[in-house]
Amino acid sequence: MRSLRRVAGVGGIVAGLLIAYAAGVLTGVLADGDGPPRSAATAAGAGPIEAAAERIATGAARSVDRATLEQAAISGMLTALGDRWASYYPPSEYASYADALEGRYTGVGLWLRAEESGSGTPADDSDPAARVVVGSVTPGSPAARARVAVGDVLLGIDGQRPGSVARAATLLRGRDGTSVRLELSGERTGRRTLDLVRTTFETRDVAVRPLDAATRIVSVGAFTRGVGREVRDQLAKARQARDALVLDLRGNPGGLLDEAVEVASAFLDGGTVVSYERRGEQPRRLDAVGEGDTATPLVVLVDAGTASAAEVVAAALQDRGRAVVVGARTYGKGSVQEGTELPDGSALELTVGHYRTPSGRDIDGTGVAPDIAVAARQAPSVAERRAVEVLRGLRAARTPPAVPTPTRAAR
Secondary structure (H helix, E strand, O other), rough: OOEEEEOOOOOOOOOOOOOOOOOOOOOOEEEOOOOOOOEEEOOOOOOOHHHHHHHHHHHHHOOHHHHHHHHHHHHHHHHHOOOOOOOOHHHHHHHHHHHHHHHHEEEEEEEEEEEEOOOEEEEEOOOEEEEEEEEEEEEOOOOHHHHOOOEEEEEEEOOOOOOOOOHHHHHHHOOOOOOOEEEEEEEEOOEEEEEEEEEEOOOEEEEEEEEEOOEEEEEOOOOOOHHHHHHHHHHHHHHHHOOOOEEEEOOOEEOOOHHHHHHHOOOOOOOOEEEEEEEOOOOOOEEOOEEEOOOOOOEEEEOOOOOOOOHHHHHHHHHOOOOEEEOOOOOOOOOEEEEEEEEOEEEEEEEEEEEEEOOOOOOOOOOOOEEEEEEOOOOOHHHHHHHHHHHHHHHHHHHHOOOOOOOOOOO
């Protein structure tokens, strides 16, 4: 078995997330028609799960294959665990999951999250009162071209209610080239119906553009493989041009923990980025790698869609005094998930620890509070203008005052 550690995003990182909740399996003595009860155990030493699966597979009126029963049993175990972030991926779903972490997947480009109805507050995905909202839209995706926006409420998928983030992600999944009909409600667009075509694409999770003559903004959509290297490349270009930098983490739902550490490391010269605790073990500290840039003026943009690995970066740069954080309070997901591949090619993803920021803060459920708040209802450009103003102040503070040239008195 192999494992992959990540700080999972809110909602499914893969459009094909599938969680089949089961009530568990029956064990013990089972009634068999009108005859006398007989034991479900079929082999010496068989455990109750194995015995129940054997009995159901061979004796139930409805035929169910053994693989389906095993998947249901695993899902039932996860339900009993009570871990809201735990997931089980059948083999085909795990392949899509792994591709997504590498920046490739088939879908329409939506990252989803659960939210309490009408409150804007993050909710447990299993809460029946929660609604499914768009947490992030992948640039260049079918959803982005249709102008689906962060915060849009997902009302239906091919005529079916989404129900939960997991169910919505399952309904969104499909073959490349097939269409899916979405019913959405947005604050600015109202209720609308869109027909989108699923496509397989490699996401470009790092984008850069100028904000003004001396400032560039680097937007990170998710922490997939290679993002840390791309951010370092963009930072090097900014240094060469003597530009200030805005690191835009708005709507970033998370991703790989090592990529998050790499991004934070680009701006730090050693020291702690994040620490996390596993059950029964001493806290593990992850330090910045390499010699980062500590001079380029830096602002980090965040919002309610900034979650998990993105919060690791924002909190680290804030705690270390390296950046000014501008925007709205972040989502508040402070847990680390680890995926383990099972012998049949399926996988489990479990919460294995909770992280703390360099100053020891636990932001799970509370999020990262910005240094300079910008109301969530404001247009994105408002936070960007505020970032430019902050950077001007930072540049002015770092510029030494001019020393007057002495002059000779006239004779």
